[in-house]
Amino acid sequence: MDKSHETVRQLMVTINNLSKTYTANTPKIGRQSTELWLMYALDDGKPHSQKQICDEWGFPPTTLNTVTKKCETAGYLTLTPIPGKRREMQICLTESGKIHAKQLLDAVYRAESYAMEETLKRYSAEFISVLDYFGRCLKFSFEQDSERNNNSLDMGEFDGK
Numbered sequence: 001m002d003k004s005h006e007t008v009r010q011l012m013v014t015i016n017n018l019s020k021t022y023t024a025n026t027p028k029i030g031r032q033s034t035e036l037w038l039m040y041a042l043d044d045g046k047p048h049s050q051k052q053i054c055d056e057w058g059f060p061p062t063t064l065n066t067v068t069k070k071c072e073t074a075g076y077l078t079l080t081p082i083p084g085k086r087r088e089m090q091i092c093l094t095e096s097g098k099i100h101a102k103q104l105l106d107a108v109y110r111a112e113s114y115a116m117e118e119t120l121k122r123y124s125a126e127f128i129s130v131l132d133y134f135g136r137c138l139k140f141s142f143e144q145d146s147e148r149n150n151n152s153l154d155m156g157e158f159d160g161k
Contacts, residue, residue: 034067039101047092076100
């Protein structure tokens with residue numbers, strides 16, 4: 001195995017372990033991981049479309065629809081049609097939902113805060129930009145490969161932005 005492949009493999013194992021850490025600790029919080037992630041996605045105080053949440057957080061649309069309906073029934077969020085969008089809905093936390101999200105995410109945010117403080121003692125915050133850049137390069141490479149296979153590749157230079 002060449003050094004580059006070994007490094008990427010180590011990175012992917014690390015990313016999977018990060019995800020596993022959240023999933024493994026969800027039962028301690030007492031909720032399903034899908035509800036936790038939906039509350040996390042919505043806890044920035046901004047409205048989000050269902051499509052945006054699926055794109056940014058990797059939710060399958062059917063999973064998002066199921067957890068959204070459950071949370072709407074519980075009074076944690078509202079769904080409103082987005083003008084000009086045929087079937088797309090905007091999701092917002094209600095006041096009850098904001099309280100629920102705070103309670104649900106408190107342990108998560110404490111753990112993240114500790115982990116970030118410890119990491120920043122050792123490394124610069126640039127590691128986040130570096131990881132983001134790697135992700136964008138990887139996405140670009142997959143898209144480029146797919147286009148090449150479809151014989152419609154634009155050989156423009158990837159600038160990483």
